[in-house]
Amino acid sequence: MIENRPFGRLVAHFILIVGIVLVAFPIYYTFIASTYPTQAILSPPLPLLPGDQFLQNYSDALFGGARSIGSVSMGRILLNTTIVALAIAVGKITISLLSAYAIVFFRFPLRMVFFWMIFVTLMLPVEVRIVPTYQVIVDLGLIDTYAGLTIPLMASATATFLFRQFFLTVPDELVEAARIDGAGPLRFLRDILLPLSKTNIAALFVITFIYGWTQYLWPLLITNDNSMNTIIIALRKMISFTDADTQWNLVMATTILAILPPVVVVVAMQRWFVKGLIESEK
Amino acid sequence: MNRRAIFPNTVLPYLLVAPQIAITLVFFFWPAAQAIRQSMLREDAFGLKSRFVGLDNFARVLADPAYVNSLQVTAVFSIAVAVSALAVALLLAVMADRVVRGQGLYRTLLLSPYAIAPAIAGMLWLFLFNPSMGTLAVLLRQAGFDWNPLLNGGQAMTLVVAAAAWKQISYNFLFFLAGLQAIPKSLTEAAAIDGAGPAKRFRTIIFPLISPVSFFLLVVNSVYAFFDTFGIIHAVTGGGPGKSTEILVYKVYNDGFVNLKMGASAAQSVILMILVIGLTFVQFRYVERRVHYS
Numbered sequence: 196m197i198e199n200r201p202f203g204r205l206v207a208h209f210i211l212i213v214g215i216v217l218v219a220f221p222i223y224y225t226f227i228a229s230t231y232p233t234q235a236i237l238s239p240p241l242p243l244l245p246g247d248q249f250l251q252n253y254s255d256a257l258f259g260g261a262r263s264i265g266s267v268s269m270g271r272i273l274l275n276t277t278i279v280a281l282a283i284a285v286g287k288i289t290i291s292l293l294s295a296y297a298i299v300f301f302r303f304p305l306r307m308v309f310f311w312m313i314f315v316t317l318m319l320p321v322e323v324r325i326v327p328t329y330q331v332i333v334d335l336g337l338i339d340t341y342a343g344l345t346i347p348l349m350a351s352a353t354a355t356f357l358f359r360q361f362f363l364t365v366p367d368e369l370v371e372a373a374r375i376d377g378a379g380p381l382r383f384l385r386d387i388l389l390p391l392s393k394t395n396i397a398a399l400f401v402i403t404f405i406y407g408w409t410q411y412l413w414p415l416l417i418t419n420d421n422s423m424n425t426i427i428i429a430l431r432k433m434i435s436f437t438d439a440d441t442q443w444n445l446v447m448a449t450t451i452l453a454i455l456p457p458v459v460v461v462v463a464m465q466r467w468f469v470k471g472l473i474e475s476e477k
Numbered sequence: 478m479n480r481r482a483i484f485p486n487t488v489l490p491y492l493l494v495a496p497q498i499a500i501t502l503v504f505f506f507w508p509a510a511q512a513i514r515q516s517m518l519r520e521d522a523f524g525l526k527s528r529f530v531g532l533d534n535f536a537r538v539l540a541d542p543a544y545v546n547s548l549q550v551t552a553v554f555s556i557a558v559a560v561s562a563l564a565v566a567l568l569l570a571v572m573a574d575r576v577v578r579g580q581g582l583y584r585t586l587l588l589s590p591y592a593i594a595p596a597i598a599g600m601l602w603l604f605l606f607n608p609s610m611g612t613l614a615v616l617l618r619q620a621g622f623d624w625n626p627l628l629n630g631g632q633a634m635t636l637v638v639a640a641a642a643w644k645q646i647s648y649n650f651l652f653f654l655a656g657l658q659a660i661p662k663s664l665t666e667a668a669a670i671d672g673a674g675p676a677k678r679f680r681t682i683i684f685p686l687i688s689p690v691s692f693f694l695l696v697v698n699s700v701y702a703f704f705d706t707f708g709i710i711h712a713v714t715g716g717g718p719g720k721s722t723e724i725l726v727y728k729v730y731n732d733g734f735v736n737l738k739m740g741a742s743a744a745q746s747v748i749l750m751i752l753v754i755g756l757t758f759v760q761f762r763y764v765e766r767r768v769h770y771s
Binding site: 200203204207208210211214215218219220221222224225228236237239240241289290291293294296297298300301302303306309312313315316317318319320322323324325326327328329330331346347349350351355370374379380381383405408409410411412415416427430431434443447450453454457458460461462465469472473 | 483484486487489490491493494496497498500501502503504505506507508509511512515565568569572573575576577579583584585586587588589590591592593594595596597598600601602604605609610611612614615616643646647648651652655675704707708711712726729730733734739742743746747749750753754757
């Protein structure tokens with residue numbers, strides 16, 4: 196604070212509060228809607244305070260509403276989404292860490308070729324190679340499998356860069372000391388580099404977990420079988436504005452269930468997340 | 478990127494890069510090459526034979542009024558998303574930088590849209606503004622405003638822009654706040670002593686100093702609006718009404734998987750590839766300038 200301007204500060208707080216209300220309102224409204232029966236949702240305007248159907252709707256969405264998402268239980272769908280998000284996060288972090296380690300700590304022919312190959316993936320998002328990538332998945336028989344849902348999304352230029360950037364700051368003396376003490380490259384990776392990379396790994400975990408959880412186009416293409424749906428795809432299939440049978444109370448509860456896990460991860464791991472987000476873009 | 482102390486090893490490094498390189502080759506390079514190959518082939522009506530047509534698919538795509546429309550829609554959509562998401566985030570970040578108490582709390586409360594999938598962001602806005610059941614849609618109509626995004630293209634565009642910009646606010650906010658906090662306090666203090674008020678300080682000192690961050694965010698937001706908003710369009714409007722929200726990524730998907738026009742879809746993919754290469758180049762070309770302040 197440079198000069199003491201109580202009025203200016205008041206205005207700043209006011210604008211921030213208005214901003215937060217605007218940002219939070221769509222989520223809040225959906226939460227409110229998830230506590231009312233379908234008839235109330237279909238006869239707007241909805242009140243601004245929660246209704247009395249909270250337990251009913253959420254237990255229906257979690258345990259009873261299976262028929263609306265193609266006879267698959269919500270438990271299965273949440274399990275699919277968790278598996279996909281975790282596999283993508285762990286996979287991306289592991290393979291990026293290993294390739295950054297190879298590129299920084301070894302000298303070998305084609306090293307820079309590999310580095311540039313990883314870099315170029317930045318310029319090839321799924322959307323620009325959508326039909327042929329789908330074809331590859333079909334040819335490999337990976338439709339409706341966890342492998343098909345996750346492996347193609349595991350390559351990561353940003354994660355590799357972040358680890359590379361960090362490894363370059365590790366002092367040479369540390370490597371030399373480890374070598375003198377007789378540590379081989381894998382021992383050095385496990386006992387020295389991994390513990391040092393903890394913060395980076397935590398930060399990348401938040402970013403990649405959310406990336407995995409929020410995938411849409413890819414699971415939309417790769418899953419035909421409803422039992423392999425992720426929650427976002429399942430939710431999309433539940434919604435029909437023309438169909439009078441859409442159970443809006445369950446749609447709203449499912450939406451909140453789809454939002455909650457990644458939001459909890461971001462808020463709980465906020466410190467690492469913010470640091471990681473800003474550093475991974477450097 | 479050269480270190481003195483390295484491990485002498487001949488096989489291990491290849492094993493270490495193998496998983497990443499294998500995925501890159503199988504799921505990135507091979508499909509990209511296929512997209513380029515398919516973009517120069519045309520299949521007959523039964524999809525049995527295909528022949529080489531050179532750049533003819535590109536000529537057809539670029540001459541297609543539906544594609545030109547999609548280009549215009551994408552331009553309007555991206556500019557609207559980037560400008561509104563940046564403006565709101567900058568305003569909030571400047572305010573958050575100004576307050577002493579509660580900054581952490583404000584930041585936490587502004588984080589959640591980052592964690593929400595674009596498709597769900599679209600649905601949340603649709604729940605509010607759907608003409609048949611959205612509370613705000615009903616209130617708009619009661620206020621005498623003829624609101625129906627299912628029939629009115631402009632209103633549909635407004636809705637998807639709002640959802641897409643809303644989702645991007647937290648990301649931009651975090652970067653702007655980090656940029657603002659990296660500005661040395663001595664600079665703004667010196668200006669304040671010389672009699673510059675908050676508005677003047679913002680215009681003459683703060684804004685020029687965060688312009689690299691802003692530029693970087695502009696590129697990131699454009700990439701986001703081009704590619705990551707597929708879910709919003711697919712979940713909210715399906716490109717409609719009457720192709721008024723059919724952005725390029727949605728059209729590639731639609732032509733490839735719904736209309737099954739492989740050559741046209743591949744040609745569009747290649748055009749998108751060129752676009753994203755251009756954007757990445759711009760982003761890295763200016764990366765040096767950005768690092769000073771972030």
